Amino acid sequence: MTEEALFAFEGDAIRVTLDLRVYRLTAIKKAAYRVADRCTAMLQSPSEHELPVLFTFKAGASKESAITSVRAFYQELLDQELREEVAEETGPMRALILAHAFSKTDLIRRE
Amino acid sequence: MTLQAPFKPREQFRPSPIYRLAPFRFGRFDERRYVATNDVGEYVILEREELVALCRRRLTPTSPLYRALKVRHFLFDEDSDCALDLLALKYRTRAERVAAFTGLHIFVVTLRCDHSCHYCQVSRQTEDRAAFDMTPAHADRALDLVFRSPSPQIKIEFQGGEPLLNFALIRHIVHRAEAINAHHRKDLRFVIATNLSRLTDEMLKFCKDHDIYFSTSLDGPEELHNTHRPLRGGNSYAATLEGIRRVREQLGPHHVSALMTTTPRSLGQIEAILEEYVRHGFHSAFLRSLSPYGFAVRTSLVRKYDVADWLDFYRRGLAYILDLNRRGYPFREEYTAIVLQKMFSPQGASYVDLQSPAGIGIAAIIYNYDGGVYASDEGRMLAEMGDFAFRLGHLDTDSYETMMTSDALLGPLEDSLLESSPMCSDCPYLPFCGADPVFHRATQGDAVGHKAFSAFCKKQTGVVHHILALLEDNPEARSILMSWV
Structure with missing residues (x-):
């Protein structure tokens, strides 16, 4: 199947459906933010496990460049999902390291 | 009596197969690699x-990658007794x-200038308008604020316009700062940012006496220099x-440094620019891009090249500089050296434009004319x-406390x-970058800015990526770059 067939074109826009059991909403939002210079991702109301996303592109963008942008979004989404995993596991430790780093200074006001 | 074994048994040194992740960030480095x-x-x-x-914790504890990640605190296991500490x-x-707080204090002693540089970022005024000079009363009040900073190092930088046009005030400030510092005993230094066209022997003697x-x-x-920097009735280059x-002769070779600004006209001339520096005995250059302020905006100069053009200029310049070093002439590029400091020095780098929190107010502060x-x-x-978003107050009416806790600063x-910040918080280049709220305010209208559209972000990630690529993939370049740290 060609890439073009994988993405549903609606005029100049591309509609995809993301499975929320695979990708966290936070990761989807962060990936959308990161590719904002290439396309605008409009997140729509989710159904139980599915989130429809409509991508629009700059005026005059070719079909090929539109597909490249959506592909970049998917690649970014994988990275963001992995980042969420790492952050979930290491978040408390980051807070602990920072607290430990400044524990012997007089910068922390003790109530 | 039982003798204690002098060494732990062999099994004590067997790597543990269980490890935990420490906090880290990562991002794509090239087609196949990631940087963490x-x-x-x-x-x-x-x-x-x-x-x-x-x-997913599938790394083998005996693998070189596991050891590299452990040594650099990306993971820790049962052996990592002091990892957290x-x-x-x-x-x-x-x-x-x-x-440490504010170390750099910039005094704009006058806005007058004898040059009419096309890229001037400070909107200079003509020479004969004394209304654009700082008064001694304002200078004294500013000095009171300088010494409120707890920083043990204080650098007072004189800027303009052309600061030598108000040298009487420089003289006054230096004398008074030294007198106040006799009590504070801080590491006090002075620097004048000048085009040197008005330098007299008397000024040189004063500067020598006060280091x-x-x-x-x-x-x-x-x-190129004269096209960029027209001097009324004179030759700026000469x-x-x-x-x-004269500064080198009177004060020594290290008492004067130079930097350059990149215009569209500079882009094709990086080799000639650097040769000029070498010909005049310099061992460093600072490859600066244009900033979106002042005449650079009014003349639309800032829009005549983009980040990709500047990055290409920078990469060619750095290649030329590395080659100079290979040929035995020690030379460094200052912006690269700052990023390398951030990578390899325990303290990072003191460059105020690459700090988080941003260096505004808390690393550098400006007392305007x-x-x-x-x-x-x-x-x-x-x-x-x-x-006026970054105006903290006025020397006549506002206290140190008011200004340093103002919304214009803390916000x-x-x-x-x-x-x-969105995008920055999970960017792998965060430790080597900084916040630039003024740039983003000037270009996008708010202090944070959307980094996907940010020229600052593109420039900084481009520079860091190039340096990392040289460090990783070019051993000869790596050994030269490491000598700059």
Whole structure:
């Protein structure tokens, strides 16, 4: 199947459906933010496990460049999902390291 | 009596198969590799499969990658007794600068200037308008604020316009600062940012007596320099070189440094620009891009090239500089050296434009010619364009406490912290970058800015990526770059 067939074109826009059991909403939002210079991702109301996303592109963008942008979004989404995993596991430790780093200074006001 | 064994048994040294992840960030480095960094500036380049294996705890404890990640605090296991202490210590060391507070104090002693540079960012005024000079009363009031800073190092930088046009005030400030410092005993230094055209023997003698440094502009070969920096009734290039020669002769070779500004005209001439620096005995250059303030905006100069053009210019310049070093002429590029400091020095780098929290106010502060106090040099440049967002107050009416706790300072400081900015918070280059709220205010209208559209972000990630690529893939370049740290 060609890439073009994988993405549903609606005029100049591309509609995809993301499975929320695979990708966290936070990761989807962060990936959308990161590719904002290439396309605008409009997140729509989710159904139980599915989130429809409509991508629009700059005026005059070719079909090929539109597909490249959506592909970049998917690649970014994988990275963001992995980042969420790492952050979930290491978040408390980051807070602990920072607290430990400044524990012997007089910068922390003790109530 | 039982003798204690002098060494632990062999099994004590067997790597543990169980490990935990320490906090880190990662991002794509090239087609097949990723770069991962942590909060203390350690980095590792690895394949995506290795990254996934790290996150899913599938790394073999005996593998070189496992050891590299462990040594750099990306993971820790049962053997890592002091990993947390070490990480905390390294983090605290990098953050010490924030607590030290404002070290750079810029006095705009006049806005008058004898040059009419096309890219001037400070909207200079003609020479004969004394209304654009700072008064001694404002200078004294500013000095009171300078010594309120807890920083043990204080650098007073004189800027303009052309500061030598108000040398009487420089003299006054130096004398008074030294007198106040007799009590405070701080490490007090002075630097004059000048085009050197008005340098007299009397000024040189004063600067020698007070160990004052000079920073000047040399934009390249004569034609390029003079096109950029027209001097009414004179030759800026000749005046600058003559000034450099006299400062070196009177104060020593290290008392004058030079930097250049890149215009569209410079882009094709990087080799000639650097040759000019070598010909005049310099061992460093600072490849600066244009800033979106002042005449650079009014003349639309800033829109005539983009970040990709400047990055190409920078990469060619760095290649030329590395080649100079290979041929036995020690030379360094200052912006690269700053990024390398951030990568490899325990304290990071003191360069105010690459700090998080941003350096505005808390690393550098500006006392303008009219008594206005600004959070950064670019903040006063923005004010000359009618945007007073970074004006902290006025020397006549506002106290140190009022200004240092003003919304104009605390607002952008809090908002632009990289660790909580969208895109920056998970960017692997965060430890080598900084927040630039003034740039983003000037270009996007708010202090944080959307980094997907940010020229600052593109420039900084482009520079860091190039340096990392050289460090990783070019051993000869690596050994030269490491000598700059």
